[in-house]
Structure formats: C-alpha cells, structure tokens
Amino acid sequence: MMLAFLMLLPVGSAAQEVVQKLDSLQILIGEQTKLHLKVTAAKGAKVVLPSFKPSQMLIPGIEVVEQSDADTAELDGGRLQISRDYTLTSFDEKVYAVPALQVKVNGKTCQGNPLALKVLTVPVDTVHPNQFYPPKDVQDNPFLWSEWxxxxxxxxxxxxxxxxxxxxxxxxxxxxxxxxxxxxxxxxxxxxxxxxxxxxxxxxxxxx
Known part of the structure; x- marks a missing residue:
C-alpha cells in the first residue's frame, strides 16, 4: 500500500505545475518585458490565474502594463496547460525580485518560481556636454535631374x-x-x- 502511494505521488504533483519566466532579465528604464505564466493541471480542474489591471503595480517599482487573455492547450495524458502573459515595465533603476505568482487549482494555492529583473538607466556623458545636439528638422532631398x-x-x-x-x-x-x-x-x-x-x-x- 505504501509503495503504491509513493508511485502515485509524483504523478499527482506533476499534474499541478506552475512555471513563470521573463523574456528578458535586464531592461532599460521605460522598456517592457513579458512575464509568461504557465500552469499544467489535470483535465477538468478549475484553474484561476492572477489578474492585474492596467498600470497596477506587481510590486513597488514594477508596473503591469497589460495582461493577455488566458490561453488553454490540451496536452497528452489528459492534462491541460493554461497560460497568460503579463507585460511589465519599470521607471526606477534597481534589481527587483519578481515574486512567484499565486495560482488557484481546485481551490488549492500553487505558485511558480521567483525571478530577478534588473532595470538599468541610460548612460549619460556629463563630462562632454558639447557632444549633445538638438533634434534635426525633416530635410527634403535635393532633386537631381540626372537621377530622374x-x-x-x-x-x-x-x-x-x-x-x-x-x-x-x-x-x-x-x-x-x-x-x-x-x-x-x-x-x-x-x-x-x-x-x-x-x-x-x-x-x-x-x-x-
């Protein structure tokens, strides 16, 4: 009986798997990256993914620009994979710890893996200010009869x-x-x- 329980244990745990990853672990201030969340559960399970409103903070310093609709794909062995993408951005230079998102599977809380996101500022050369030029106006190309x-x-x-x-x-x-x-x-x-x-x-x- 104990052996049969141990054999069934990995299957049950594998049926509820949460994975999250970032497209880029390093961005510049104001740039965006996508956080991909994927949940694998048994077919027929009730899965509730975390939801954020536009401009809502995932954590202080990281903003959720938008989120995609949940996408469901059928896998082998009677399993389903539910995924959702979150577009993130930040305007403060810092290394952020992106927490593991909480997912509900049949009322049970599951979570993925925490990540790190490094936000860098644009380097500015303050030693040579004469190298900065204002934006140029739109210029018309000269008309050359030899070309036409x-x-x-x-x-x-x-x-x-x-x-x-x-x-x-x-x-x-x-x-x-x-x-x-x-x-x-x-x-x-x-x-x-x-x-x-x-x-x-x-x-x-x-x-x-």
Missing part, C-alpha cells in the same frame, strides 16, 4: 509605343490600310492663275 531623366525618357517612349499600338489596332479593326497614301495638291496663286487664263484667251484670238 532615364525614368522620364523611358516613360515618354512607353507612351509613344502605346499610342502607335493603339492606332494600329484601330486601323486593323476598321479594316483600313496601315500605310496611308498622301496626295499632294499644288496650289497656284490667284494672280498666276489669272495670267494663265489671259494667255489662253490671247492664244485663242491669235489662232482665230
């Missing part, structure tokens, strides 16, 4: 080819010849035409 001229002439060529193809398509559609014969009519000025007619009349009188 190939694209411009290529666009003109494409438009001309498109126009020729459209004209050929319309001529073929209307069953008209592609080669157009042009008739050149020579226009005679009025005074030359009048002199020519007078000469013709004179010639006719002479012959008669």
């Amino acid at each position: 001229s190939p694209l411009f002439w290529l666009s003109i060529l494409v438009l001309l080819l498109f126009g020729v193809m459209l004209w050929l398509w319309q001529r073929l559609r209307q069953n008209k010849p592609i080669v157009i014969r042009m008739r050149i009519v020579k226009r005679v000025p009025a005074h030359e035409k009048a002199l020519s007619e007078i000469n013709v009349i004179k010639q006719q009188h002479t012959e008669s």
Whole structure:
C-alpha cells in the first residue's frame, strides 16, 4: 500500500505545475518585458490565474502594463496547460525580485518560481556636454535631374509605343490600310492663275 502511494505521488504533483519566466532579465528604464505564466493541471480542474489591471503595480517599482487573455492547450495524458502573459515595465533603476505568482487549482494555492529583473538607466556623458545636439528638422532631398531623366525618357517612349499600338489596332479593326497614301495638291496663286487664263484667251484670238 505504501509503495503504491509513493508511485502515485509524483504523478499527482506533476499534474499541478506552475512555471513563470521573463523574456528578458535586464531592461532599460521605460522598456517592457513579458512575464509568461504557465500552469499544467489535470483535465477538468478549475484553474484561476492572477489578474492585474492596467498600470497596477506587481510590486513597488514594477508596473503591469497589460495582461493577455488566458490561453488553454490540451496536452497528452489528459492534462491541460493554461497560460497568460503579463507585460511589465519599470521607471526606477534597481534589481527587483519578481515574486512567484499565486495560482488557484481546485481551490488549492500553487505558485511558480521567483525571478530577478534588473532595470538599468541610460548612460549619460556629463563630462562632454558639447557632444549633445538638438533634434534635426525633416530635410527634403535635393532633386537631381540626372537621377530622374532615364525614368522620364523611358516613360515618354512607353507612351509613344502605346499610342502607335493603339492606332494600329484601330486601323486593323476598321479594316483600313496601315500605310496611308498622301496626295499632294499644288496650289497656284490667284494672280498666276489669272495670267494663265489671259494667255489662253490671247492664244485663242491669235489662232482665230
């Protein structure tokens, strides 16, 4: 009987496992990191994860920016894994001890493992203040014709080819010849035409 109890003990303890970890153990002031909480329990168990409101303090100095919805995944052996992510940030330089979060499994309190989060400040060189410059305004890039001229002439060529193809398509559609014969009519000025007619009349009188 005692042997059977000892064999069942690891299974029961493994059915309720709480693990928490941080994406990064070191951040700069104002940066964010995620705290991942995962609970493994038997299928059908009632699991209650800790919940925080936005901007609520996890501990003094560490703020919970937001938390995700609980996600449930089914594992082998009739077990479930419930997980939730917490986005953390801090604005004070210090090494914080992130406590083990309390989880309720069938009314029983379980907890994960405590962690450490180191918050660093941005190093500022106060010895050389002349190296600090104000932010620069938005500057327009200069327009260079040499960079845009190939694209411009290529666009003109494409438009001309498109126009020729459209004209050929319309001529073929209307069953008209592609080669157009042009008739050149020579226009005679009025005074030359009048002199020519007078000469013709004179010639006719002479012959008669």
